[in-house]
Amino acid sequence: MTVLFNKINNKELKDQLLTEDGERTTLSFYKYFTIDDPWSFRNSLYLGLSRLKILGRIYIANEGINAQVSVPSHLYESMLDVLSDMHCQLSNMRINISLDNNRQSFWVLRLKVRHRIVADGITDSSFDASDVGIYLTADEVNFFHDNPEVIFIDMRNDYEYEVGHFDNTLITPGSTFRQKLPIVVEMLKKDKEKKIVLYCTGGIRCEKASAWMRHNGFKNIYHIDGGIIQYVRVSRMLGLPIYFKGKNFVFDQRMYESVSSEIISYCHVCGKTCDSHINCRNNTCHKLFIQCQDCSVRFNSCCSLSCMKKSLLISKEKDASNRFKKIMSVE
Numbered sequence: 001m002t003v004l005f006n007k008i009n010n011k012e013l014k015d016q017l018l019t020e021d022g023e024r025t026t027l028s029f030y031k032y033f034t035i036d037d038p039w040s041f042r043n044s045l046y047l048g049l050s051r052l053k054i055l056g057r058i059y060i061a062n063e064g065i066n067a068q069v070s071v072p073s074h075l076y077e078s079m080l081d082v083l084s085d086m087h088c089q090l091s092n093m094r095i096n097i098s099l100d101n102n103r104q105s106f107w108v109l110r111l112k113v114r115h116r117i118v119a120d121g122i123t124d125s126s127f128d129a130s131d132v133g134i135y136l137t138a139d140e141v142n143f144f145h146d147n148p149e150v151i152f153i154d155m156r157n158d159y160e161y162e163v164g165h166f167d168n169t170l171i172t173p174g175s176t177f178r179q180k181l182p183i184v185v186e187m188l189k190k191d192k193e194k195k196i197v198l199y200c201t202g203g204i205r206c207e208k209a210s211a212w213m214r215h216n217g218f219k220n221i222y223h224i225d226g227g228i229i230q231y232v233r234v235s236r237m238l239g240l241p242i243y244f245k246g247k248n249f250v251f252d253q254r255m256y257e258s259v260s261s262e263i264i265s266y267c268h269v270c271g272k273t274c275d276s277h278i279n280c281r282n283n284t285c286h287k288l289f290i291q292c293q294d295c296s297v298r299f300n301s302c303c304s305l306s307c308m309k310k311s312l313l314i315s316k317e318k319d320a321s322n323r324f325k326k327i328m329s330v331e
């Protein structure tokens with residue numbers, strides 16, 4: 001099957017976006033439903049969205065769709081029409097509008113077919129992903145948060161949690177969602193009768209986690225409708241207290257959305273208060289970590305002295321290689 005994809009290089013795409021007129025809206029959505037032919041679905045959706053100059057990252061699988069996109073604001077309704085035409089399940093679904101649309105989020109449109117729209121590692125054929133917990137609105141979240149008997153669980157990755165989270169939240173050990181699912185069941189096996197609230201960025205991970213916990217015998221499982229994004233947006237709109245502190249980490253060029261002014265994380269190198277994520281400049285490491293400006297200068301944007309030495313050595317080797325190529329081209 002022919003796969004449709006972008007053929008313009010990233011630099012040209014960035015230049016096009018920076019000179020583009022008009023505003024863009026960053027948004028996300030997901031839907032669990034059966035897609036019989038993910039590849040055909042993917043190509044048809046690519047054609048529809050690319051005509052509207054929509055950018056972003058979309059995962060498609062037999063179990064549904066997971067999308068984070070940037071759409072020209074005046075074409076928002078046209079995007080909804082494209083989605084509705086693709087499948088009735090995509091009509092009238094919840095769309096999470098970004099909390100921060102002042103910066104560019106995506107440069108290119110990429111649609112990928114995967115085994116799962118969220119990698120969960122679940123192999124139990126009796127698992128019913130549609131048997132989810134109870135959705136909570138923003139005011140219900142605050143009501144539960146004020147109750148010390150309710151357990152709040154963050155289903156996101158460690159690097160997301162460290163820059164922003166709800167007060168009095170338990171974090172599930174594990175570096176991936178796949179690892180966290182069995183761990184959270186084991187961690188709370190003595191609390192199966194308690195009220196448990198799960199949350200994540202936009203709702204997709206905690207929705208599946210709620211079904212998994214119900215599958216494992218938990219009785220009172222709740223999750224935030226629309227995740228952190230929807231909770232903060234609705235709370236601001238209604239003038240409700242916001243119990244989420246810090247930044248909401250997002251998986252695009254922005255890397256975060258500001259929720260509150262508090263900085264609750266620290267530089268991984270010196271321990272100074274800081275909430276700026278970067279990737280280690282040593283590409284053989286490329287670790288995502290928090291580093292303050294002083295340490296970034298001192299360590300050349302690397303996570304350690306060792307990585308800085310490797311990065312500088314690679315840079316010198318590249319310079320020497322480029323000089324050699326230039327000499328050879330002259331000769």
